[in-house]
Amino acid sequence: MATPNRMITLAARPVGFPKDSDFKLVESPQPTPKEGEFLVRIIYMSVDPYMRGRMNDAASYAAPVQLGEVMGGGAVGKVISSNNNNFPEGTIVEGPFGWQEYAVSSGQGVRKIDPKLAPISTALGVLGMPGLTAYFGLLDICNPQPGETVVVSGAAGAVGSLVGQIAKIKGCRAIGIAGADDKVAYLTDELGFDAAFNYKTVTDYYKKLKELCPKGIDVYFDNVGGPITDAVFGLINTKARVSICGQISQYNLEQPEMGPRIILVSLLVKQAKAEGFLVFQYANRYAEGLKQMAEWILQGKLKYREDIEHGIENAPRAFMEMLKGRNTGKQLVKLSEE
Ligand SMILES: NC(=O)c1ccc[n+]([C@@H]2O[C@H](COP(=O)([O-])OP(=O)(O)OC[C@H]3O[C@@H](n4cnc5c(N)ncnc54)[C@H](OP(=O)(O)O)[C@@H]3O)[C@@H](O)[C@H]2O)c1
Numbered sequence: 001m002a003t004p005n006r007m008i009t010l011a012a013r014p015v016g017f018p019k020d021s022d023f024k025l026v027e028s029p030q031p032t033p034k035e036g037e038f039l040v041r042i043i044y045m046s047v048d049p050y051m052r053g054r055m056n057d058a059a060s061y062a063a064p065v066q067l068g069e070v071m072g073g074g075a076v077g078k079v080i081s082s083n084n085n086n087f088p089e090g091t092i093v094e095g096p097f098g099w100q101e102y103a104v105s106s107g108q109g110v111r112k113i114d115p116k117l118a119p120i121s122t123a124l125g126v127l128g129m130p131g132l133t134a135y136f137g138l139l140d141i142c143n144p145q146p147g148e149t150v151v152v153s154g155a156a157g158a159v160g161s162l163v164g165q166i167a168k169i170k171g172c173r174a175i176g177i178a179g180a181d182d183k184v185a186y187l188t189d190e191l192g193f194d195a196a197f198n199y200k201t202v203t204d205y206y207k208k209l210k211e212l213c214p215k216g217i218d219v220y221f222d223n224v225g226g227p228i229t230d231a232v233f234g235l236i237n238t239k240a241r242v243s244i245c246g247q248i249s250q251y252n253l254e255q256p257e258m259g260p261r262i263i264l265v266s267l268l269v270k271q272a273k274a275e276g277f278l279v280f281q282y283a284n285r286y287a288e289g290l291k292q293m294a295e296w297i298l299q300g301k302l303k304y305r306e307d308i309e310h311g312i313e314n315a316p317r318a319f320m321e322m323l324k325g326r327n328t329g330k331q332l333v334k335l336s337e338e
Contacts, residue, residue, distance in 0.1 A: 003101075004027045005029065007101070009068055027090050029104070036107075038079045040103070040105060042097055043075075043076055044335070045332070045333050046075065046333075051322060061278060070097050071099040073097075079091040086217065087107055094124065094128065095111070121308075125304060126330070129279055134160075135280040136285070145172070145218075146170065146172065147172075149217050149218050150220075151177070153177045153221070153232075154224050157330075164193045167219070170220075174193045175194060175212050190303065191303060216236065219241050219242075221243045222243065222244050224249045225246075307327040307329055307331045309332070310334050316335045318333050319331075
């Protein structure tokens with residue numbers, strides 16, 4: 001008999017921060033691919049902040065996960081049986097396979113991964129959605145120039161750790177904000193950020209940023225929102241560019257936080273630009289972004305780290321711990337051997 005398929009479904013919609021009982025581990029028979037389909041054994045699955053939004057019953061850019069449905073998300077795996085000539089047995093693939101050990105696919109939204117080019121896990125991180133987010137969100141939205149000061153929040157995470165390094169490649173000063181002393185040390189000692197600070201121990205963000213950015217802030221890559229972003233806006237320079245990538249400090253709040261209203265005044269007075277973006281809007285330029293990121297890795301200019309949890313039963317914990325900041329770099333869950 002085939003190994004059963006274990007998966008994590010949405011058991012309840014979280015109120016505030018998610019908890020164990022919002023998820024359910026379910027076992028079902030392994031799915032069988034029909035004509036034109038193939039079966040994937042998942043090796044790595046991704047847990048990402050955007051998944052918190054999908055757990056709500058609220059309209060967004062993507063439909064919410066329904067109660068009882070498998071949690072959605074990107075994963076990398078190996079085709080183990082196939083009725084689709086484009087994806088023969090043995091092919092390594094990345095696609096929207098969800099939080100489960102086996103998935104059937106028609107190939108829609110699936111890309112082939114060459115395991116000789118890079119570790120296959122990178123297709124979910126530096127050479128996948130987070131890497132593309134850093135690349136386009138910084139370069140396309142902010143156009144950073146040599147000598148400019150670039151501040152990034154959520155700096156030690158999957159996206160943020162790449163943003164600061166890309167800023168350095170472009171000749172900028174990179175300043176990171178992260179939530180632990182070891183993350184701050186990682187940014188400055190290993191990734192080459194010019195400075196960084198721990199927002200959980202520093203109380204006056206404005207004062208700290210002023211000290212670290214004596215010439216003001218030209219570019220801000222915002223992963224977190226909230227009080228950190230409020231402080232940054234007080235220091236932006238004329239013609240500053242702000243990339244609104246994420247607002248993770250707000251994702252688990254039951255009521256939206258009411259902030260100071262200086263943000264819009266700062267934009268006005270500094271004739272600055274703040275622009276939100278979704279990485280999907282760059283889909284027709286992914287090849288360009290992936291090629292450049294891969295080149296920078298090969299040249300030793302771009303480093304990445306992965307935080308790997310094991311076992312489908314631990315996926316909810318990995319997700320919740322990532323939301324709390326346990327991860328450095330990209331949080332993944334390994335479900336089977338390569
Ligand atoms: N626009 C897009 O298309 C797009 C695509 C991908 C990701 N994103 C966004 O980019 C951001 C980063 O995503 P990621 O995948 O790279 O995740 P990540 O940074 O690897 O993980 C999330 C991090 O958020 C930080 N965090 C949690 N609560 C926080 C709070 N209250 N204040 C400040 N930081 C907090 C934690 O680090 P600390 O230890 O530093 O707190 C945690 O490690 C998220 O906001 C995500 O939604 C947007």
